[in-house]
Amino acid sequence: MPRLMFSVDEDEAARFGPPILQACRAAGVEAEPCGPDHPPEQVDYVVLSPAGPVRDFSRFTRLSAALSLWAGVERLVGNRTLAAPLCRMVDPGLTEGMTEYVAGHALRYHLGLDAVLAAQDGDWRPELVPPLARERPVGVLGLGALGAACAAALSRLGFRVCGWSRRPRKIDGIDCRHGEVGLGEVLRRAEILVTLLPETPATENLLDATRLALLPPGARLINPGRGTLIDDEALLAALDTGALAHATLDVFRNEPLPPGHRFWSHPRITVTPHIAAATRPATAAPVIAENIRRAEAGLELLHLVDRDAGY
Amino acid sequence: MPRLMFSVDEDEAARFGPPILQACRAAGVEAEPCGPDHPPEQVDYVVLSPAGPVRDFSRFTRLSAALSLWAGVERLVGNRTLAAPLCRMVDPGLTEGMTEYVAGHALRYHLGLDAVLAAQDGDWRPELVPPLARERPVGVLGLGALGAACAAALSRLGFRVCGWSRRPRKIDGIDCRHGEVGLGEVLRRAEILVTLLPETPATENLLDATRLALLPPGARLINPGRGTLIDDEALLAALDTGALAHATLDVFRNEPLPPGHRFWSHPRITVTPHIAAATRPATAAPVIAENIRRAEAGLELLHLVDRDAGY
Numbered sequence: 001m002p003r004l005m006f007s008v009d010e011d012e013a014a015r016f017g018p019p020i021l022q023a024c025r026a027a028g029v030e031a032e033p034c035g036p037d038h039p040p041e042q043v044d045y046v047v048l049s050p051a052g053p054v055r056d057f058s059r060f061t062r063l064s065a066a067l068s069l070w071a072g073v074e075r076l077v078g079n080r081t082l083a084a085p086l087c088r089m090v091d092p093g094l095t096e097g098m099t100e101y102v103a104g105h106a107l108r109y110h111l112g113l114d115a116v117l118a119a120q121d122g123d124w125r126p127e128l129v130p131p132l133a134r135e136r137p138v139g140v141l142g143l144g145a146l147g148a149a150c151a152a153a154l155s156r157l158g159f160r161v162c163g164w165s166r167r168p169r170k171i172d173g174i175d176c177r178h179g180e181v182g183l184g185e186v187l188r189r190a191e192i193l194v195t196l197l198p199e200t201p202a203t204e205n206l207l208d209a210t211r212l213a214l215l216p217p218g219a220r221l222i223n224p225g226r227g228t229l230i231d232d233e234a235l236l237a238a239l240d241t242g243a244l245a246h247a248t249l250d251v252f253r254n255e256p257l258p259p260g261h262r263f264w265s266h267p268r269i270t271v272t273p274h275i276a277a278a279t280r281p282a283t284a285a286p287v288i289a290e291n292i293r294r295a296e297a298g299l300e301l302l303h304l305v306d307r308d309a310g311y
Numbered sequence: 312m313p314r315l316m317f318s319v320d321e322d323e324a325a326r327f328g329p330p331i332l333q334a335c336r337a338a339g340v341e342a343e344p345c346g347p348d349h350p351p352e353q354v355d356y357v358v359l360s361p362a363g364p365v366r367d368f369s370r371f372t373r374l375s376a377a378l379s380l381w382a383g384v385e386r387l388v389g390n391r392t393l394a395a396p397l398c399r400m401v402d403p404g405l406t407e408g409m410t411e412y413v414a415g416h417a418l419r420y421h422l423g424l425d426a427v428l429a430a431q432d433g434d435w436r437p438e439l440v441p442p443l444a445r446e447r448p449v450g451v452l453g454l455g456a457l458g459a460a461c462a463a464a465l466s467r468l469g470f471r472v473c474g475w476s477r478r479p480r481k482i483d484g485i486d487c488r489h490g491e492v493g494l495g496e497v498l499r500r501a502e503i504l505v506t507l508l509p510e511t512p513a514t515e516n517l518l519d520a521t522r523l524a525l526l527p528p529g530a531r532l533i534n535p536g537r538g539t540l541i542d543d544e545a546l547l548a549a550l551d552t553g554a555l556a557h558a559t560l561d562v563f564r565n566e567p568l569p570p571g572h573r574f575w576s577h578p579r580i581t582v583t584p585h586i587a588a589a590t591r592p593a594t595a596a597p598v599i600a601e602n603i604r605r606a607e608a609g610l611e612l613l614h615l616v617d618r619d620a621g622y
Contacts, residue, residue: 006364035512050481070340083456093443096443096444096469097440097441097443099468099469100418100422100441100443100444100468100469101422103414103418103468104415104418104419104421104422104424104547105424107411107414107415107418107419108415108418108419108424110411110415111411111412111415113415113419113424114428116426116581116583117428117581119584120575120576120582121575122569122571122572122576123570124566124567124568124572124584125584126322126584126585126586126589127322127326128409128583128584128586129586130411131591131593132404132407132408132411132591132593132594133407134407135593139600147496153467153468154569156464156467157410157411157414157442158407158410158411196381218520255435256435257435258433259433259434260433261433264431264432264433265431265433270431271431272427272439273430273435273436273437273439274437275439275440276442278437278440280443281441304327310573
């Protein structure tokens with residue numbers, strides 16, 4: 001019977017532990033759960049999050065796989081003591097939640113909802129009629145599982161979607177660009193920009209002052225990707241001049257975002273508390289269970305992390 | 312060079328005038344715009360709305376066509392001084408605009424955007440994570456062109472959509488109900504209800520106190536259909552008790568909604584100024600231009616009004 005350790009925080013253990021064990025049973029694998037104090041040499045699988053207690057995995061000599069509860073694995077990739085195959089979470093619920101967040105905030109910007117909600121003073125303003133989505137160019141940086149799903153959903157809503165990835169991609173209905181030249185092309189047209197790139201050395205501060213200046217005047221930004229993708233000071237400067245009209249930020253260099261941070265009080269920023277891509281137990285547990293089943297059967301693991309690429 | 316008069320209000324003239332002249336040029340017709348004070352005997356075409364200044368068209372002896380900016384022509388049909396061929400607006404953007412409005416406000420309710428926008432005080436609240444759309448039942452009353460398009464868009468976003476129409480309908484991915492029993496079934500499950508029924512004697516006050524009471528506690532309502540569909544007093548009562556959590560209303564018994572109306576100041580109501588299904592310059596201008604091109608070429612006009620039928 002394979003031994004399964006949870007190196008996650010208390011809240012995660014309570015929310016994810018029982019559904020994962022249940023999903024394993026449903027997948028035909030009877031796993032024995034063990035706590036973080038169990039002898040590491042006996043552990044076959046570890047379900048982990050960056051907030052978990054185990055930091056040194058050098059004594060986990062028997063590990064068949066390390067299964068991340070989260071999509072972002074940059075802190076786990078950097079852990080040199082973790083040599084076992086590492087799988088990131090690709091939660092069908094996560095993609096749905098992200099798509100709903102991005103579609104909702106894109107439509108909020110597109111429809112001018114903030115202005116509509118503020119216009120409750122008795123003054124009838126027909127000029128609040130928005131353009132059509134087909135007239136609204138939207139850029140999506142990052143065309144992985146999440147970025148591609150969001151780009152497709154925005155396209156189905158009628159938006160003119162231009163996507164960008166490091167390497168060439170082809171997605172039906174999306175105008176896909178790549179490389180440095182392609183990035184400029186996407187930024188120059190994106191009235192709404194969605195950033196869904198992974199955190200890697202190549203994406204750190206990708207949106208610096210120079211690249212933010214390529215966006216059309218009054219562009220809006222939605223960042224549910226990673227806090228490091230955007231140069232914070234350059235973002236604040238672009239918002240202060242009005243070059244950028246508004247930003248909705250779900251991820252930050254330090255989370256929780258400290259109470260005194262300028263983002264909270266900036267009139268052109270909406271802070272959301274890392275809720276766009278919450279892993280949800282009901283949809284994530286079967287993904288973990290399926291990978292344990294595969295490993296036990298000697299099959300290829302799903303969502304294996306390429307440690308060189310960093311994701 | 313044909314002379315084109317705009318008998319529309321000032322706001323309409325500013326928004327529609329330039330795109331219409333540009334669309335005429337694109338259609339190969341150079342039209343000369345003229346104001347409402349121009350000698351009427353010289354005018355070839357009039358673009359008109361019920362709010363326009365010209366009411367007596369008896370001296371417009373040269374008119375090739377009268378082109379309405381709006382789909383509803385009931386007030387123009389009644390004008391006995393207007394003898395020229397009258398065309399109503401059939402704007403392909405209307406369904407798109409409606410769909411975007413409904414999707415945006417449904418996602419606003421689903422994601423709890425109003426609470427998110429209010430939570431900018433430095434307090435990190437992970438409990439703002441919404442459920443998934445697949446867990447959110449949405450009801451759509453009315454499955455005509457607009458209702459069916461909105462139901463389909465909501466279904467593509469992941470919502471569990473239940474639709475209702477007077478007569479049986481079948482739409483892929485939508486749980487369709489009909490008749491009085493079906494109405495109760497839809498209302499009982501709809502956490503978000505969208506009303507897109509036409510105005511008829513049978514739909515007047517369809518949502519009265521009894522039917523509103525069938526909605527789940529804390530339901531939200533979006534009415535971009537007709538102001539007469541809902542009993543105003545019953546709606547206010549349901550909002551006051553909190554049985555209904557919120558309503559977004561785009562249409563009213565009297566428009567513009569008078570400045571002192573309770574809807575404007577109610578904390579659980581968002582008023583939008585009949586913008587969900589507005590005629591939009593970008594999609595409407597080519598329709599006007601195409602009819603001018605046709606008239607100039609001696610071809611049949613599009614969307615010609617049958618004055619006996621009234622539309």
